[in-house]
Amino acid sequence: MSDKTWLGGEIHKSVIKMAEDAREGRTSRREFLATATALGVTSSAALAMIGAAPAALADGHKKMGGTLNVSMIIKDVRDPRLFDWSEMGNVARHFVEPLVRWNTDFTFSPRLLAGWEANDDASVYTLKLRDGVMWSNGDMLTAEHIAYNLTRWTEETEGNSMRARVGTLNADGVEIVDANTIRLNLTQPDITIIPGMSDYPALIVHPDFGGDLKANPIGTGPYSLEEFEVEVGARLVKRPAGSWYGDAVWGEVYVDEIVYTDYGNDPAPEIAAYEAGEVDLNFQTAASQVELMDDLGFARNEVATGATIIARGNQDIAPFDNVNFRRALALAVSNEDMLELGQAGLGATAENHHVGPMHEEYADLGDMPMRDIDAAKALLESEGLAGAEITYSYLAGGDYREDTSVAMINQFREAGLNVIADGRPSSDFWGNWINYPFSTTNWNGRPLGVQILNLAYRGGVDWNESHYNNPEFDALLDQANGLADPDARREVMAKLQKMMQDDGVIIQPYWRGIFSHASDRVVGYQMHQSFEHHYETVSLA
Known part of the structure; x- marks a missing residue:
């Protein structure tokens, strides 16, 4: 039996070549680690394969107890x-x-x-459950519970984005092998299954949760939900020692309570709360506020990620159903200007296809998209759309989303378009984000480029806000999903990226550097590349 894989089997054949590529610089360390561990190699073994050592942990100085106060927008938590x-x-x-x-x-x-x-072609996955996991209501976690969740993910329920993440899994492909083993029999090879299970909508619920977590918060985690109110806050309290299985696996969590407070989108109340000692951590610091928070003495946390912002037209609505109109919009915008005006230059320009150098299968297409206002005007004129009126919806609140949107509106107007600015507060904007005729949306980073394309641009999936529907694109995406070798996948990705650009699906001006700040009370915090909060190792000085 091998100790290099989670289940003791042999290392997946695709990983051997990828390790060689990583050692010789043809694939980045980040790219290799993501794919190798997604195919069942342990983190320590993956690091060893490329001659790297795990990061050392230094927890000896941490102490138990206290309340961690976090600033974050509070949205509903149901299903x-x-x-x-x-x-x-x-x-x-x-x-x-x-x-x-x-x-x-x-x-x-x-x-x-x-x-x-x-298995060899990533069409069958075997999942083993951890022993001794108990729900907060006293039930033991079973294979039936996991199968219940997997089956729910495949359902065509409105808003169920997990259906796109497990698109190669049908309900009848979920096989309970024994009390601790589930086999996933996919309709075709898919290397994105494990990464998809790590995303935030993939949290596992008890079959009796009733559809509303806040009303019936049965869980397996180290905390219990004690208070919750949308747009106000939430309070979580540590479960009694020994009641969380993780105490024996990773060690007892340090903080007694986690209190979230919603200060809104305007950064001023949050900054005032920091200065008053009422906030220890925030969800993120707006790029425009990073220098101020540094100057106030709070510790900056920074991650280079695949987080981004996109502007898109709804292709089911005129004039965004016209490909030349969409191309004209892209030609009217300087991505470099958007990065500077919207994100204070803290990031990198993007290429209007939602795949970047942080993704292992990214294909360098050569020249970056450049603004050409004369070409934009000519395209609009040729389609009889010069001076066309569009409504541009965006989240108002003074952060990078509003700043980028306003800058883009100004450049559209310079191309002769009549743009109605539709800035909306958070409470109003998010309820219809999928369906606006034209809008700006922020997206988190994902480990693999194919994950993003599956989630956001495959025809008919729930988060396809552009309403892009191209069977040729979907067929190429199916092909890419089955290719574990990044080099082979990159060849297909080049076609997908070019198709996104040629079809004018999105304007993606930049990749964001993301930031948060912490008070000097916080020990052991590391910002996550996808804004996830993992506080098991955080303590308070």
């Missing part, structure tokens, strides 16, 4: 598979957990699972 913002997952993750965790070193590790393995 995780319907979650559409990270803030929902951050509250729920403390008491309901995923099968798999995406770590800050970009590896995947088991959470409720003990491990997994994939």
Whole structure:
């Protein structure tokens, strides 16, 4: 039996070549770790394969107790598979957990699972449950509970984004092998299954939760939900010692209570709360406020990620159903200007296809998209759409989303378009984010480029806000999903990226650097690349 994989089997054949590529610099460390661990290699073994050592932990100086105060927008937490913002997952993750965790070193590790393995072509996955996991109501976690969740993910329920993450899994492909083992028999090879199980809508619920977590917060996590009010706050309290299975696996959590407070989108109240000692951590610091928070003496946490912002037209609505109109919009915008005006230059320009250098299968297409206002005007004129009126919806609140949107509106107007600015407060904007004729949306980073394309641009999936529907694109995406070798996948990805650009699906101006700040009370915090809150190792000085 091998100790290099979670279930003791042989290392997946695709990983051997990838390790060689990583050692010789053809694949980055981050890229290799993500794919190797997604195929069942342990984090320590994956690091060893490329001659790297695990990060050392220094917890000897930490102490138990206290209340961690966190500033974050509070959105409703009902059914995780319907979650559409990270803030929902951050509250729920403390008491309901995923099968798999995406770590800050970009590896995947088991959470409720003990491990997994994939067959040679990644069309069959075997999942092993962790022993001794007890729900907060006293029930033991079973294979039936996991099968219940997996089956729910495949259902065509409105808002169920997990259906896109497990698109190669049908309900009849979920096989209970024994009390601790589940086999997933996919309709075709798919390397994105494990990464998809780590995303925030993939939190595991008890079959009796009733559809509303806040009303019936049965969970397996180290905390219990004691108070919750949308747009106000949430309070989570540590479960009694010994009642969380993780005490014996990872060690007891340090903080007694986690209190979230919603200060709104305007950064001023949050900053005042920091200065008053009422906030220890925030969800994120707006780029425009990073220097101020640094100057006030709070510790900056910074991660280079795949977090981004996109502007898109709804292709079911005229004139956004016209490909030349969409191309003209892209030509009217300077992505470099958007980065500077919207994100204070803290990030990197993007290429209008939602795949970037942080993804192992990213294909360098050559020249970056450049603004050409004369070409934009000519395209609009040729389509009889010069001076066309469009309504541009965006989240108002003074952060990068509003700043980017306003800058883009100004450049559209310079191209002769009549743009109605439709800035909306958070309470109004998010309820219809999928269906606006034209809008700006922020997206978290994901480990693999194919994950993002599956989630956001495959025809008919719940988060396809552009309403893009291209069977040729979907067929290429199916092909890419089955290719574990990044080099082979990159060849297909080049076609997908070019198709996104040519079809004018989105304007993606930049990749964001993301930031948060902590008070000097906080020990052991590391910001997650996808804004996830993992506070098991956080303590208070």
